Amino acid sequence: MTTIGLAGSGDIAAFVVRQLASKYKVRVLDVDGGPLRCESAEKADSATALIKGVEIVVLCTDSDAARDSLLRRSDWINSASAVSPILVDMSQGDPDETSLFAKDFSERGITYVDAPLHTENTEAIEEGSAIFFGGPATVLDSVRDVLTAVCPKVIHCGEVGTGHAMRLIVAAIAACNRLITYECAAMGARNGLAMGDMATVLNKSSGYNSASARVLPALAANKRTADVTLGACANDLRKASAVGMRYGAPMLIATMARSTLDAASNRLGESRTIDALAEIWEADSGLPAPGAA
Numbered sequence: 001m002t003t004i005g006l007a008g009s010g011d012i013a014a015f016v017v018r019q020l021a022s023k024y025k026v027r028v029l030d031v032d033g034g035p036l037r038c039e040s041a042e043k044a045d046s047a048t049a050l051i052k053g054v055e056i057v058v059l060c061t062d063s064d065a066a067r068d069s070l071l072r073r074s075d076w077i078n079s080a081s082a083v084s085p086i087l088v089d090m091s092q093g094d095p096d097e098t099s100l101f102a103k104d105f106s107e108r109g110i111t112y113v114d115a116p117l118h119t120e121n122t123e124a125i126e127e128g129s130a131i132f133f134g135g136p137a138t139v140l141d142s143v144r145d146v147l148t149a150v151c152p153k154v155i156h157c158g159e160v161g162t163g164h165a166m167r168l169i170v171a172a173i174a175a176c177n178r179l180i181t182y183e184c185a186a187m188g189a190r191n192g193l194a195m196g197d198m199a200t201v202l203n204k205s206s207g208y209n210s211a212s213a214r215v216l217p218a219l220a221a222n223k224r225t226a227d228v229t230l231g232a233c234a235n236d237l238r239k240a241s242a243v244g245m246r247y248g249a250p251m252l253i254a255t256m257a258r259s260t261l262d263a264a265s266n267r268l269g270e271s272r273t274i275d276a277l278a279e280i281w282e283a284d285s286g287l288p289a290p291g292a293a
Contacts, residue, residue, distance in 0.1 A: 003027055004146060005044070005054040005085070007070060010062025011227070015122045016090060017041050019150045020058070027054065031061060031070055047076040051083050056146055060090040064239075067091040071101055080110045087112045088143055090131070090150075094239060095161040095168070096246070098134070102160040113139050114163040117151055118170050120226040120274070125151055128210060132170075134163030168243060171236040172254045174210055178274060179257055181211035185219065186281035195220035224275050231270030234261035 004020050006013065007029040020026045021040040028041045029050040044050035051057060057080070061067040067089075070076060080087065087110060089098065098114045105112040113135030119125060130153040133140050140156055147154045157166045188198050199216035202208060218225045237258035244251035268276050282288070 002056075003054050005029070005050045005057040006060060007031055007047070007050060007057065007076075008060035008062075008091070009066050010060075012062065012090075012117065012119075012122070013060035016058065016060050016117070016150050019125075020146070023149045024146070031066055047073065047079045051079045051085060054083075055085050056088060056143055057085045058088045058090055058146070062091075064093065067093055068097075077105075077108065080105070081108045084109050084111070086139060086143060088146070089114045090117055092116055092167065092236065092239075093164045095134075095163075095165040095243060098164050099159075099161040102135075111135075111139060113143075113160055115143075115147055115154075116163055116167040118167045119151070120174065120228045121224075122227060126153075128214065129153065130155055130170075132157050132163040132166040134158060134160045134165075165243065168236060168240040171233070172240040172251075172257070175233055175237055175261065175274075176253060176257045177209040177211040178215060178277065179260055181209070181215050182277055182281045185216060186285040186287060189287055190285055218275075219278060224273070226274050228274055229270060230261060230265040230268060230272050230274055230276065233274050234258055234265055234270070237261060 003025040005027050006017055006020065008016070009030065009032040017026055017028055026041045027044050027050055029044045029047065059067065059070065061070060087105065089101075089112065093114065093116070095114075102112045102114075113133065115131050115133045115135075117129065117131050119129035121128075129151050131147050131151045133147070133154055133156050137156060140154075144154060155166070157163050185195065185198060189195065195216060199212065199220060202212040202216065214225050237254055241251040241255045241258055244254065264277055264280055265272075268279065
């Protein structure tokens with residue numbers, strides 16, 4: 001059985017480990033003591049132990065600081081240079097930094113590609129989730145089965161760095177869609193419209209978007225739609241705005257959305273999921289909370 005090495009931290013990394021372990025032997029290097037182990041995953045105590053005997057290593061950290069620290073570690077670089085595995089970065093990186101890492105690793109004989117996973121709800125990974133791959137098509141061919149074990153939808157976006165760029169675009173649009181959907185849903189509810197009726201109309205009209213399709217029906221049924229946190233979503237928009245402005249795109253709407261998410265994080269707590277945003281519009285519009293008498 002093929003062995004996959006995974007170095008990472010956080011809930012998404014733990015999810016990726018579980019997905020991969022259903023098909024491959026997985027060896028895990030936990031970079032910050034997070035819950036990455038599962039029954040069929042082997043623990044590695046060092047980068048050298050992680051890479052030994054593997055051809056593919058997945059990187060999946062829950063912060064830019066953890067990702068950068070890992071990729072700049074001398075033991076990691078030296079171990080990878082000696083074995084030359086394919087490094088698949090599923091972390092949520094900056095596309096320009098990713099391109100620089102790829103160039104640096106290439107000079108050391110290491111193939112480095114980006115393949116970030118965009119998902120708002122890991123329990124519904126096949127619905128509205130995707131992996132965005134940046135790198136040569138030949139490399140994608142060699143790792144596609146590994147990626148599809150995590151998420152069935154894998155999209156080749158272009159050269160190294162384009163996967164991270166595409167994920168930021170999707171994350172920014174998804175966040176803006178969710179915010180305007182909550183705002184307009186609150187306005188409609190204050191005017192006597194039922195949530196279910198608004199969902200029916202919007203999802204069959206030009207107002208259709210990913211949030212109207214998933215969030216409004218969930219609001220009507222008092223169900224959750226996401227496990228991504230307010231803090232993580234705000235960080236995505238902060239990064240998207242920085243990348244856009246770096247290339248002359250003003251990102252005015254994304255910046256306003258980020259400010260709204262920052263305020264929501266301060267008000268509700270950055271560890272709350274983005275479903276909690278509904279509470280703000282309910283409270284500020286004087287609407288009863290779901291399930292209230």
